[in-house]
Amino acid sequence: MQIKVNDRAVEVPESCTLEQVLLSGKLAKKPVAIILNQAVVHREQWGNHKLSPGDSLEIIRIIGGG
Amino acid sequence: MEDRLIIGGRELDSRLFIGTGKFSDYHLIPRVIKASGARVVTVALRRIDFDTPEENMLEYLPEGITLMPNTSGARNAAEAVRIARIAREAGCGNWVKIEIISDQKYLMPDNFETIKAIEVLAGEGFTVLPYMSPDLMAARRMVEAGAAAVMPLGAPIGSNRGLKTRELIQILISEIDKPVIVDAGIGRPSEAAEAMEMGAAAVLVNTAVATADDPVLMAEAFGQAVEAGRKAYRAGPGAASQFASASSPLTGFLREEEGSLQ
Numbered sequence: 548m549q550i551k552v553n554d555r556a557v558e559v560p561e562s563c564t565l566e567q568v569l570l571s572g573k574l575a576k577k578p579v580a581i582i583l584n585q586a587v588v589h590r591e592q593w594g595n596h597k598l599s600p601g602d603s604l605e606i607i608r609i610i611g612g613g
Numbered sequence: 614m615e616d617r618l619i620i621g622g623r624e625l626d627s628r629l630f631i632g633t634g635k636f637s638d639y640h641l642i643p644r645v646i647k648a649s650g651a652r653v654v655t656v657a658l659r660r661i662d663f664d665t666p667e668e669n670m671l672e673y674l675p676e677g678i679t680l681m682p683n684t685s686g687a688r689n690a691a692e693a694v695r696i697a698r699i700a701r702e703a704g705c706g707n708w709v710k711i712e713i714i715s716d717q718k719y720l721m722p723d724n725f726e727t728i729k730a731i732e733v734l735a736g737e738g739f740t741v742l743p744y745m746s747p748d749l750m751a752a753r754r755m756v757e758a759g760a761a762a763v764m765p766l767g768a769p770i771g772s773n774r775g776l777k778t779r780e781l782i783q784i785l786i787s788e789i790d791k792p793v794i795v796d797a798g799i800g801r802p803s804e805a806a807e808a809m810e811m812g813a814a815a816v817l818v819n820t821a822v823a824t825a826d827d828p829v830l831m832a833e834a835f836g837q838a839v840e841a842g843r844k845a846y847r848a849g850p851g852a853a854s855q856f857a858s859a860s861s862p863l864t865g866f867l868r869e870e871e872g873s874l875q
Contacts, residue, residue, distance in 0.1 A: 553660045572663065578671050579661065580703035587702050605660060607699055610670050611639070612657025612683050613632030613770070613797075613819030 548600040565593040568604065580607045616847060618814055620792060621708060621740030621761045623679060627652045628809065629839040630681070630794065631832065632819025633670070635771075641828055642673045649832035653679045655710055655817065658700055659686075681742065683710040690729035697734050709734060710764070710796075711743040720770045724751035728758050735759025744796050747781035752789050762791050764817065767808065768798025771820040775804040779811070786812040802831075802838030809842025810850065 549556055552568065559568060565581055565588060581588045582605040588596055598604075618625045631651040633642055646654060654674060661667065674680070682700035687693035690713065697709040711734070713726045727743045728751065734741050740761045745751060747765035755763055765782050768774035775798060776782065786793045792814030799805050805816045818835055825831035 553663065555663070572661075574661070577669055578704040580658070580699045582699065587699055589702065607658050607703060608661045608667065608669075609656050609682070609700075609703060609705065610659050610667075611633035611636055611642070612685055613634040613655055613817075 548598075550598055550601065551603040553605055554603075559598065562597050565596045565598065565604075568598070569593065569606075572606075574606065578609060581605070582607065616843070618792065620742070623740075625652050625679070625815075626650070627836065627839070628815040628843055629805070629836050630655065630796075630815055630817040631822065632817060633674075634819050635823035636828065637823075639668055639670055639673045642670075643675055644829045645822060645832040646675055646678065648829045648836065649822070650836040651832075652677070653681055653708075653815075653817075655681045655683050655819070656705065657683055657685050658696055658703065679708055680705045681708045681710050683712045683744075684730070685712050685714075687711075687713045687730075688715045689713060689723075690726040690733070693726070693730040694733045697730075697739060698737075701739070707738055708740045708742065711741060722746055722766070724748060724755075727751075728754045731755055731758040731760050742794065747778045747785055749781075749784050749788055752785050752793075756789060756791050760791060762794050762814065763789060764794045764796035766797040767795050767804070768800075770797045772798055773800025773821055773824070774798055775800055776807055779807075782808070782813070783811055802834045805835055806838040806842035806845070809839055810845045812846050815839070 548561055549558055584603055627650045629649055629651045630653040631649050632655040682705040684693040684696040687696055693711050693713050711727050711730050713723045714720050722744050724745050731741050742762045742764055743755050743760050744764045752763045768777040794815040795808040795813045796817040799818050800821045808816050822828050822831050
């Protein structure tokens with residue numbers, strides 16, 4: 548099925564979890580935040596939150612800033 | 614005499630806050646923080662760019678510091694609130710620097726939207742430090758809304774022009790009960806010292822350090838300047854005078870009593 552990650556179309560397996568998406572990008576243990584369809588998903592829910600076709604993910608990281 | 618700075622229930626050992634933007638290399642950041650003595654460090658949030666491998670900036674930050682994510686990129690209160698919530702979710706703790714900007718030339722903060730964002734975030738348990746234009750009424754409203762401090766700009770962000778808003782910041786220091794932290798515009802340690810001599814509770818510096826030829830040495834200089842300025846403020850500078858006042862007695866040596874030559 549297709550989802551969007553940071554506005555880019557990505558193909559993922561059916562019933563894929565948020566954590567699996569992160570693992571595929573080697574991001575699972577990084578201090579990032581996930582926004583799914585405009586709502587923040589808590590870290591504890593990453594492992595069991597299953598994605599649906601057309602879902603839109605934003606993955607946010609921390610960078611230098613003033 | 615004790616001289617403690619407590620913000621959001623946290624006692625801070627240093628009155629210099631450091632921003633982590635614009636550094637040519639993340640490896641400089643831990644050395645800059647150490648040299649400066651800063652205990653509060655600002656960071657920003659952005660989407661991950663999958664096309665370029667990116668280092669994890671947090672790995673370069675020492676243990677025990679307070680992270681202060683900013684809401685840069687926010688153009689209104691709703692966006693700032695959203696960024697603050699995301700930052701907390703990403704593990705940045707509950708401090709936030711509110712930065713709401715819709716003016717692209719001078720990057721002036723929007724005090725009105727900032728007040729709205731403070732009301733929401735303070736209500737959610739954030740320790741809120743707003744970046745602001747130094748206006749007394751706005752500062753009062755921010756404190757009423759729950760700001761833990763106010764952070765007026767000395768000059769436009771990244772301009773290294775110093776305390777152009779000096780008189781207005783002085784009014785905030787005089788009238789606002791919360792810490793007044795000069796944020797933005799400070800380009801040299803002497804300007805940081807001046808802000809501290811005026812009674813600022815702390816200063817936040819980023820560009821001045823990051824763009825120095827030797828950022829680590831400049832960070833150390835800022836740390837010393839902030840300490841010196843604070844000590845001078847506590848010591849209470851003597852009054853200025855238009856005319857001279859001799860530092861050494863003018864009588865009792867070559868001549869007695871009068872000051873004219875024989």
